[in-house]
Amino acid sequence: MNQHTPYKPEHKIRIVTAASLFDGHDASINIMRRIIQATGVEVIHLGHDRSVEEVVNTAIQEDVNAICLTSYQGGHNEYFKYMYDLLKEKGANHIKIFGGGGGVILPSEIKNLMDYGITRIYSPDDGREMGLQGMINDLVEKSDFAIGDSLDVSLKDVTTKSAKTIARIISSAENFPNVAKGILDDITTKNKNTTIPVLGITGTGGAGKSSLVDELVRRFLLDFPKKTVGIISVDPSKRKTGGALLGDRIRMNSINNDRVYMRSLATRQSNLALSKHVNEAIAVLKAAEYDLIILETSGIGQSDTEIIEHSDVSLYVMTPEFGAATQLEKIDMLDFADIVAINKFDKRGAQDALRDVKKQYMRNNNLWDTPQEQLPVFGTIASQFNDPGMNRLYKAVMDVLVDKVGAKLKSSFNTTGASSEKIFIIPPSRTRYLSEIAESNRSYDTLCAEQVDIAQKLYGIFQTICSVLNVSLTEVERLCLGELGLNEDEILNSPEVSGKNDKKEFIKLLIAEFNKVKKDLSPYNWETICGWSETVNRYKNPIYAFKVRDKEIKIETHTESLSRTQIPKVALPKYKAWGDILRWCLQENVPGQFPYTSGLYPFKRTGEDPARMFAGEGGPERTNKRFHYVSAGMPAKRLSTAFDSVTLYGNDPDYRPDIYGKIGNAGVSICCLDDAKKLYSGFNLADSMTSVSMTINGPAPMLLGFFMNAAIDQQCEIYIKENNLEKEVISKIEKLYKNKERPTYNGTLPEGNNGLGLMLLGVTGDQVLPKEIYQNIKKDTIAQVRGTVQADILKEDQAQNTCIFSTEFALRLMGDVQEYFIDNNIRNFYSVSISGYHIAEAGANPITQLALTLSNGFTYVEYYLSRGMDIDKFGPNLSFFFSNGIDPEYAVIGRVARRIWAKAMKEKYGANARAQMLKYHIQTSGRSLHAQEIDFNDIRTTLQALYAIYDNCNSLHTNAYDEAITTPTEESVRRAMAIQLIINKELGLAKNENPIQGAFIIEELTDLVEEAVLLEFDRITERGGVLGAMETMYQRSKIQEESLYYETLKHNGKFPIIGVNTFLSSKGSPTILPAEVIRATEEEKQSQIKTLENLHKANDTKEFLKQLQETAINNQNIFQALMEVCKVCSLGQITKALFEVGGQYRRNM
Known part of the structure; x- marks a missing residue:
């Protein structure tokens, strides 16, 4: 690989970076944006899961040279073409588009996209040939052209709020002041009689100004449905390179609104919090007649008061962590600020900080006679949805704007006298x-x-x-x-x-x-x-x-x-000495006995191998067919479901191209109850030999609601047939669907599907059966169903990025699900699968995977205990999910997990035996699958499966060898299943169920890994527990560091990988291209949209959604309400309704 020195741009270049819609893979784009910035570019970083509209609007408002995107989740053809078309439609086709997606984007697709007009899509081979800096140099050089060197705009374009015009005038003022002078003179003349208020927001770096601005804007848009707001946000330039990270947008959820304009500026000078072009930018926004202008500075020092020269009202944002009270005497802004916000008010010492700041503000402004509660100093937690302190701050800001400036912004926003108070997931007394x-x-x-x-x-x-x-x-x-x-x-x-x-x-x-x-x-x-x-x-x-x-x-x-x-199925040691016997019993023991090191049950279940059947592609019918194929002839049906990215992010299918392209790709599209019924049709979900695992996190409660209702309606169908009620029920359904199109299973039923679950498509059992009968069936069914829903929101924030709700609300939903399980005696279904798999896939080593996963598990234990739940009742509903690589520690990952969990649950929490048992599913490592010499992947998978089976895993999924390059084919899935079947059925040593127990290296490894995990627990405690560590992104940083270490060793050959960096074929072991690529068909996509449209026509959902929101507001059990709402509403409808009462996830840099 060639080494490249960074390209030196001739012009000031601005680039928007992001990951595509419904795509949480942000590691690559984070690396890219760092290198782009270090190459002297001003980077507006949006983070993951960004729609085309958001990216294009940002690009136009920020007047950028280029857009740089990654797309790893499919749908790239539609996404990039839609972006090109939208830019062209908005008159911004000068903006270059660059992209990449590893092996997901095929060479033929790259050519097609570049022929369409996309500037460049980089392939893995480009990366190997050019290196990261080489790719960035190519990207930056192609984007190196002047912006604002000529102006063809009029004042009328400004007053009509043309984002393109506003942005171009600001760029021209920054880059070519002489070119902009004429229009700026016209603007100055127009603004002479303008009284549009400017709210200046400044404060120390890391005080949470961006989140606070977002919360103010959200409230402003609710408070004034017809008024507009313009935002200018300033971040510092790097003195050495001239680059800048303009990162405020990533924290903002409210600004993608046609009533909001935002422009990020780099200071382009050292040691100052504002750009020298702020005045021109404010003038342009005033001429555009925005009703409120917000100016946010970069982080400032104690003596910086520059903001007051550019604003009518100033808001100073700080945190409680300012040191001794005497430090307040040094902060100049406390002399000049109209309002002070002490953000992050959940920090220790916040109340003392509020007292001290109020006293200092009183001294500085000679307000000795003003009661402290009337001083304009507020404690806020901007990161907390609907924070009372933020409500009071917003109302105070609007009142000052009216009183001081005479702004026509009289607020009708309702507030209470309540102060900011952190809604603690884990009580402060329990952070250790x-x-x-x-x-x-x-x-x-x-x-x-x-x-x-x-x-x-x-x-x-x-x-x-x-x-x-x-x-x-x-x-x-x-x-x-x-x-x-x-x-x-x-x-x-x-x-x-x-x-x-x-x-x-x-x-x-x-x-x-x-x-x-x-x-x-x-x-x-x-x-x-x-x-x-x-x-x-x-x-x-x-x-x-x-x-x-x-x-x-x-x-x-x-x-x-x-x-x-x-x-022997279980072999015991030949010990005679009592000390040896006792040590073995206390630390190892036979399977089924505390501390469960060698396994949870005395013997493995006969007639049910731990193999799981994994599927998810296209519409529900295609995945149903795959389920029946992979489970044919198997006595136990253990179905694992992968969902498409539209479903993973809680959205509905849509014709909009950036959504349309992702429907049914890399997973199955499920948006309503009828989809779930079709997906699992032909499998008796209440049968003890059937279990279903759902790989879903953010919208997990909704998918669980679909699943539970599908299971209930299956049993209603069985009852109907057993009691010869078919004619009566069909008659009722026909009346309900008079003049409406009823949902159907598209296509012929696959072999093995007896149609169970399809009789009640479009209706639910309570619509056709007496209430008492339905309730009895429901009660019995939900107590019988077996399976798992992943629903691990902590892991999502740390590693995989499919969070959709605010963290606090998402955890509340998890707690409500568990509470519902306890109240309804649901003992065979796991309410969460605490997942290390995705932590490992993101790059963590096996010890970190295990430590972070167990720490997350214990966090759920503490949270559920804080809600008053009985550990003996919720403990058995917790399950785990690990990745299995080839590293030595993976040989003992199950042993260590079981031992640590059992000891803690028994000794620390006093839980009963069932709650002490750590049950886990394990999947062979996806990260270890390589696109070179793909036939070797099955060898790696076999070794990983052997680790898992010897370690007595509860269930196992073996990856298909071709997953590195495409959605697995039926042939590759069958081979993957054969791996574990051969181990279980043919391998002689596997007839013994504790084959590694007693080996010296296994005992040594177990002790080493156990102590390493406990040390990691202590490190997390030092950071305030799991949630405290998440605030500083400790887990995410650790994962990324370990990923970089692995990639470095892989790249330099110190970590040998056969067929990748050593033992190459005579052809050099090139990247293999798939013979066929499995994607959702047009028919499947349109069928899903039609299903959705028919659902919306058939049901009036307003009252259901309103009731759901009221349940959330009144602090009642949301999942109980979801069980009813899921019968008639679509996934996207439910998600949007819950956003309004629970808050949307706020991305981190």
Whole structure:
């Protein structure tokens, strides 16, 4: 790879960077925007999940040279072409468009897009040939042209709020002042009689000014439905390169509105918080007759007051962390600010900070007679949706604008006297929970070591007694060991001792010492030692009997090989010494016994291998067909569902090109209850041999509502058929659909689909059955369904980016789901799959994956406990999901997870046995699949699957070898399934269910990884627990650092990857292109949109959505309301309704 020095631009270049709509893969664009900025460019970064309209509007308002995008989630053809067309339509086709998407965008598609007019789409081969800096140099050089060197605009274009005109005049003023002088003179003349107010917002860097501006704008737009606002936001330029990161837009959710204009400016000078062209920009916005202009500065120091020269009203934003109260005397803005906001009011010491700032403001402004509560100093938490402090601040700002400037902005916004108060997910008193767990687990280990020493000492005494008696250990154990210790009478009256006084006295001393030492051994541990022989015998017997939920289960303990060898399903150590036995029982133990290191259940379930059938593509019918294909002949149906990106982000299908292109690509499109019914049709969802896993996070409660209702209606259908009610029910449905188009299953039913679930398409069971019967069916069904919904919102914020609601609201939804599960006795369905898989896929090493995942799990435990839930009731509803690579630590990831979880749940939280059991699904590593020598991928997958099966995973998904380049084909999926079937059915050692237990390296690795995880718990505690660490993006940064380390070693060859950087073929192991690419068809996309349109025509949803919002506002259980709303409303309708009451996710840089 060639090394490139950064290109030096001739002109001031501005570029918008973003990841495409419904695409959370932001790692690449973050790297790109850093290099672009370091190459001297002013970068307006929007982050992930951005629509074409948002990007184009930003590009025009910011008057950029180019747009740089990544698209890894499919739909790129429609996305890029729509962007080109929209720019052309808005007269901005001078803006260059650059893009990339790894191997997702095929060479033929790259050519097609570039022929259409896209400036350049970079491929993986371009990256290998040019390097990152080489690609950026090419991009920047192609974007290096003047902006604003000529003006063909009129004042009329300004007064009609033409974003393109406004932006171009500001650019011309920045870049070519002489060119702009004429129009600026006209603007100055026009503005002489203008009284448009300017609100100046300034403050220290990191005070949350952008979030606060966004919250003010959101309230302004609600308060004044017809008024407009213009925003000028300033960020500093880098002195060394001239580049700048203009990052305010990424934090703003309210500005993509036709009543808002925003322009980001770089200071283009050192040590100043404002651009020297701010006056011209304000003048242009005044001429455009925006009703309010907001000017936000970059972060300022203590002596900076530049903002007051450009604003009518000034708002100073600070945080409680200013140091000693004397520091306030040094802040000049406290002399001049009309209003002060102490943002991030959830920080420690906020109330003291409010008191001190009010006192200083009072001194500075001689307001000695003003009551403190009337001073314009407010505590705010801008990051918290509908924060009371923000409401009061907004009202105060508007009142000052009216009183001081005479602005026609009399607010009718309702506020209460309430102060900002953080809605704590984890109570402040519990922020040390992870270190408490680490301390508790280490205490357990210390106690174990002490007890093991005592047991070993007892064994030594016991051995001595046996030697003196000259009898076998086993015989004496049988005769003499009891609950209280050694039976002295039994021993002294034995033939070996009777009549031999010299032996008697010695034996008495030994017995006394034994019983003295034994007092320090816990009764449980003594019982464990005494019962060891019985334990060994139970596993030697041909049949092992145990109980699960009061049901006795009998299992054969051995299998027979072709050589007629009896292979034990569970092998036990041959230990004799009590210390060894006790250590093994306390830290390892047999499967099914605490601490569950070797497995959760005494034996694996017969007739149900841990294989999961993964599918998701096109419409529900196509994925239904794939489910029936992959599960054919399997006694257990374990269906894992992948959803398309439109569904993952809680949206409905639409003809809009940037949405249309993603419908049914890289997952199945599900937008309503009928889609769910078709998706799982032919599978009895209430059958104990059927389980469904749904890989969905942000909108998980809605998809869960669709699933539960689909399951209920299946059982209603069974009831209808069993009671011969078909004619009556069909008659009712026909009346309901008179003059309406009823939904249908498109196409013929696949082999194995008996049509179950399709009778009630378009209706629900409560519409055709008596209420009492329906409620009984519902109650029984939801208690029987088996499966998992991922719903892990903490992991999404840390790694995968499919958050859609504010974090607090998303966690509340998770809690409401769990509460509903408890109230309705839903014990077989997991309310969350706490996922390390996506953390690993984002780049984390196995220890970090495990530590972050378990820390997230314990955070949910603490949150649910804070809501008053019983740990014994919610604990069993928690499950986990890990990735399995080839690193050595992956060999023990399940063992360590089970052990840490069990110890903490038992010792720290006092949970029962079911809640102590960590159940996990594992998937072979997607990151380890390579587009070079793809046939080698199956070898890696086989080794990873072997790790997982030997480690007693609860369920397993093996990736198809061609997933690195395309959606898996039926052939590759069958091969992937065969990998684990061959291990389970053919591999002899896999007939044993604890094959790695007892290996020295496995025990050593287990201890090393366990301690590494506990150390990570302590590091997270130092940052305020999981949520505190998320605020500083600790987890995300750690993941990215580890990803970079791996990529560096892969690139320089120090980490060998066969067929990628070593052992290359004679052709150099080039990237493989797929023979076929599986994408959703036009018919499938249009069918999904038609389904949606028919649903909206068939149902009046306003009252349902209103009731849902009222449920949220009144702090009632939202999921209970969703169970009804999901019957008639579409996914997008529900998402939008909840945005209004719960807040939208705010992206981070």
